[in-house]
Amino acid sequence: MEGTYDCILKWPFNHKITFCLLDQSGQNRHVIDSCRPDTRSNSFQRPRSEMNVAFGIPKFFSLPMVQQDNNNYVRDDTMFIKVIVDFDDLPEVILPYILNLNPGLPHHVQQYYIKQEIKRRQDAANVSASSPAVISINGCA
Template sequence: MADAHSERQTSIFSPPFYSSPTGYKMRARLYLNGDGNARHTHMSPSFVLMTGEYNGILKWPFNHKVTFCLYDQSSQNRHVIDSFRPDIKSNSFQRPHSDMNIAGGIPEFFPVSMIQQTGNGYSNYY
């Protein structure tokens, strides 16, 4: 979080993974201090399509619902779950022509102010 606030590292990536054994290669990208209009106000999770082994046999553009979940680790079960359907006209969801496409996601997913509250149930850091 400190690196995100100081803008030393604005985002972090998950390791790449496949949607199924012969599926789309992808990874998650998280802007801990927000992206775009949500910069400094919200955490912004994103979805990134990558060049994968099976791209030649997959249907393009990618048109599957993407869901992000932030799990409340306390007993209150205040999970944050949001989804989006890709804009199939966006370059983010076309067949990748380089290692990774531009990320697409949910800019205003979760307020930064809430993740910084002590005992928030989502993080061990505050």
């Protein structure tokens, strides 16, 4: 949609977008799907009128599943969809962690926690990759 800051934004819009339908049952079975915009599409060009052509992920979550009684995604006629615009090319494996961050935290605090978690995971991967392999023959190491 047309906005106040369009004149200072970079066009066409080309950042990865992730849609997250939040599981309200506490089981963390969130529905997550990501896509990269087609920068040739009018949807991602600078708006020249009030609104560009709409964009979405057609098979993100089926309407009959949302309409089912007692589904995990609608409680008290309310569902939560979180949209993440990825300006930093975050790894896919970090998305569940991001979903569990308190959305009330200031953005810079969330970014700090995300960077710390990525570093923690990279450090853990480096430690396991550098550990010497132990080969066992007949139960003896």
